[in-house]
Amino acid sequence: MTKHILENHGHDEDSVVASRRRFLKNMAYGTLLTIGTPVIANASVRRFPVYKTLAFQNMHTGDKLKLTYFEQGRYISEALREINYLLRDYRSGDVHPIDPALLDQLYDLRMMLGVNKPFNILSAYRSPSTNAILRKHTHGVAKHSLHMQGKAVDIRLPGVDTRRIRNAALAMRQGGVGYYGHSDFVHIDTGDFRTW
Numbered sequence: 001m002t003k004h005i006l007e008n009h010g011h012d013e014d015s016v017v018a019s020r021r022r023f024l025k026n027m028a029y030g031t032l033l034t035i036g037t038p039v040i041a042n043a044s045v046r047r048f049p050v051y052k053t054l055a056f057q058n059m060h061t062g063d064k065l066k067l068t069y070f071e072q073g074r075y076i077s078e079a080l081r082e083i084n085y086l087l088r089d090y091r092s093g094d095v096h097p098i099d100p101a102l103l104d105q106l107y108d109l110r111m112m113l114g115v116n117k118p119f120n121i122l123s124a125y126r127s128p129s130t131n132a133i134l135r136k137h138t139h140g141v142a143k144h145s146l147h148m149q150g151k152a153v154d155i156r157l158p159g160v161d162t163r164r165i166r167n168a169a170l171a172m173r174q175g176g177v178g179y180y181g182h183s184d185f186v187h188i189d190t191g192d193f194r195t196w
Contacts, residue, residue: 052107055118056083059156060090066118070107075100087124087153091133096125098150101190105174106153109188112168113160120156122185123147146176152189154180162186170195 055066065086069079083103088095106119126134126147134141146152157165165186166179177195178187 052104054083054103054106054110055116056086056121057118058086058090058121060122061086064118069100069103084125084150087121087150089125089127089130091130092127094125094127094130096127096150098124099190102151102153102175102188105169105172105188105190106155108172108174109165109169112172113157113165115157115160117158117160119153120158121153122156123154124152125150140180146189146191151191152176152187154185154187156185 049070050072051068052070053066053068055064057064063086065082067079067082069076069083080098080100084095084098087098110116110119124147126145128148131141131143131145131148135143155165156162162179162181162184166177169177169186169188173193174190175193176187176189176191179196180187
């Protein structure tokens with residue numbers, strides 16, 4: 001009988017089951033938010049922000065930028081272009097798309113640290129020629145660095161100890177986290193989770 005009623009109303013059983021599951025799921029989330037602690041409620045809000053804003057200062061060029069790069073569930077193309085330019089290879093001037101997942105990691109890191117300061121950028125995109133030069137003259141530069149794909153960034157945060165930045169990045173377990181205490185910066189990338 002249920003099947004007959006569904007056919008007459010233009011619905012199939014699968015859509016009703018999916019709708020029922022969605023309803024129950026939303027009810028469960030609502031219940032958790034109602035009876036949960038403020039921390040759970042705040043975590044839910046932070047997990048699905050309506051917009052995401054980041055601020056940067058390129059330590060080599062002096063360029064500064066603060067903008068919303070994600071809004072209403074979509075990345076903002078113009079904002080991504082501005083970020084790509086600021087995070088360019090300052091040695092060659094080459095601009096390359098920066099992985100939005102890397103921006104999301106930086107946003108999550110900023111939220112985890114509870115700071116609203118600009119990230120000081122020491123290195124972001126590197127052209128293959130720049131990477132090759134750095135490999136010859138600098139210890140620890142990977143031959144196939146994720147910097148060359150726009151998937152890595154070396155950062156500091158003014159007034160925040162780099163060990164604290166490293167610990168927060170490790171707690172997120174997103175991508176690679178390199179700690180360079182002697183040079184006072186943290187490397188973050190969108191590769192597999194690993195640390196050094």
